[in-house]
Amino acid sequence: MSTDLSPALLRQIAQDHGTPVWVYDAAMIRRRIDDLRAFDTVRFAQKANSNTHVLRLMREQGVKVDAVSLGEIERALRAGFQPGCTPGQPSEIVFTADLFDRATLARVVELGVPVNAGSVDMLHQLGAVAAGHPVWLRINPGFGHGHSNKTNTGGEHSKHGIWHADLPLALAAIRTHGLRLVGLHMHIGSGVDYGHLEQVCEAMVDLVTRSGADLEAISAGGGLSVPYRDGEPRIDTAHYFGLWDAARQRIAAHLGHPVHLELEPGRYLVAESGLLLAEVRATKAMGANRFVLVDAGFNDLMRPSMYGSHHAISVLDAPADAPRLPCVVAGPLCESGDVFTQGEGGVVLTRELPAVQVGDLMVFHNGGAYGASMSSNYNSRPLIPEVLVDAGRARLIRRRQTVAELLALEDC
Ligand code: LLP
Numbered sequence: 001m002s003t004d005l006s007p008a009l010l011r012q013i014a015q016d017h018g019t020p021v022w023v024y025d026a027a028m029i030r031r032r033i034d035d036l037r038a039f040d041t042v043r044f045a046q047k048a049n050s051n052t053h054v055l056r057l058m059r060e061q062g063v064k065v066d067a068v069s070l071g072e073i074e075r076a077l078r079a080g081f082q083p084g085c086t087p088g089q090p091s092e093i094v095f096t097a098d099l100f101d102r103a104t105l106a107r108v109v110e111l112g113v114p115v116n117a118g119s120v121d122m123l124h125q126l127g128a129v130a131a132g133h134p135v136w137l138r139i140n141p142g143f144g145h146g147h148s149n150k151t152n153t154g155g156e157h158s159k160h161g162i163w164h165a166d167l168p169l170a171l172a173a174i175r176t177h178g179l180r181l182v183g184l185h186m187h188i189g190s191g192v193d194y195g196h197l198e199q200v201c202e203a204m205v206d207l208v209t210r211s212g213a214d215l216e217a218i219s220a221g222g223g224l225s226v227p228y229r230d231g232e233p234r235i236d237t238a239h240y241f242g243l244w245d246a247a248r249q250r251i252a253a254h255l256g257h258p259v260h261l262e263l264e265p266g267r268y269l270v271a272e273s274g275l276l277l278a279e280v281r282a283t284k285a286m287g288a289n290r291f292v293l294v295d296a297g298f299n300d301l302m303r304p305s306m307y308g309s310h311h312a313i314s315v316l317d318a319p320a321d322a323p324r325l326p327c328v329v330a331g332p333l334c335e336s337g338d339v340f341t342q343g344e345g346g347v348v349l350t351r352e353l354p355a356v357q358v359g360d361l362m363v364f365h366n367g368g369a370y371g372a373s374m375s376s377n378y379n380s381r382p383l384i385p386e387v388l389v390d391a392g393r394a395r396l397i398r399r400r401q402t403v404a405e406l407l408a409l410e411d412c
Helices: 007-017 026-035 052-060 070-078 102-111 120-129 164-177 194-211 237-255 267-273 303-307 403-408
Strands: 021-025 041-045 064-067 093-097 115-117 134-140 180-185 217-219 260-263 274-286 289-294 313-315 324-330 351-354 361-364 386-390 393-398
Touching: 007 021, 007 274, 007 361, 007 386, 007 393, 021 026, 021 267, 026 052, 026 267, 026 386, 052 064, 052 070, 052 386, 052 393, 064 070, 070 093, 070 102, 093 102, 093 134, 102 120, 115 120, 120 164, 134 164, 164 180, 164 194, 180 194, 180 260, 194 237, 217 237, 237 260, 267 274, 313 351
Parallel strands: 021 386, 041 064, 041 260, 064 093, 093 115, 115 134, 134 180, 180 217, 217 260, 289 324
Antiparallel strands: 021 274, 274 289, 274 361, 313 361, 324 351, 386 393
């Protein structure tokens, strides 16, 4: 189990709220935040889990927040984060993107939310309406990495960030429009290996020292992996901080003043806190393959279908010594890719699991990041509830959507 939540509590949650249901463990989130306290600012990339109650928990722990859309800005405000930016202080909300849609540009300007710009066009569009606005520059250092090609956000095949060689153009745009440069930011991907994470520090020092830019802060981005499989090592966060602290000190020595160090993790803070609870609704054999069909689909947990991601699966209350059988675990969607046990490229895999029958509860572990936040209404399936467990108490933090709510959008 990825969390300490007891089987009895999970069974109770399934009874109270039905399945499928997301369950998060607040204690686990706090533990992961504590791992990163050495950084001056931990800024939660809320795309990993944007439930406003989770955001509130983050805020109570002193974590700041990143937003990548108008919706995420409004979520941050709802959770109590303050917009705006005081020089020398880390802002509570930063808007990070590679482009502005018109409504978001207007709202960012209205609120004074600092912008982490991933294109020079953003600087021109912002500068034209809001001289003096605080900006970060998200730089693509020319390399990237991720747990999948789809989560690599650096290098010349990525759309993200301002190409490192274009930094002078970005600085010129900042000068032309009188924008206020806060800092440089690099995020090279999600689920990044340690070697690539180390490389980013060097790229940051190199870029700042060559650019001639003065800045208050640097951001290491996110990307920190978590162990999804038994035996996978956990990142040594003290060592990782040490690398960035050394980079920050070299930059501070070059600039002649202290430099604030931010980190922007999503997955690291929430992945292990969350699980998806689903009920077995059918079992059947297809030739040699034994299929277990549950009431959650890739519209709920998309990661296996999207990236071939591995999520540990267990059967609630199965005895530890129960004999195990190779199973394909799949969902209810009318699509062959609705399989939780698959590898990259959609290859169907089996998982050794205790024998199950209809009515058993299955747990999909490590789903707190990019689980609920990536879910959809595909096959006209309503979004499922989210429950936060804190100090042994389970609290509904998003109710189940109804079919009537889905249909209501089309009352026009
Ligand atoms: N900062 C920026 C600018 C980002 O684009 C992201 C993630 C993060 C921070 C946080 O990255 P993290 O610490 O979570 O790795 N849906 C994929 C992950 C996509 C990540 C997108 N950007 C997945 O389920 O693995």
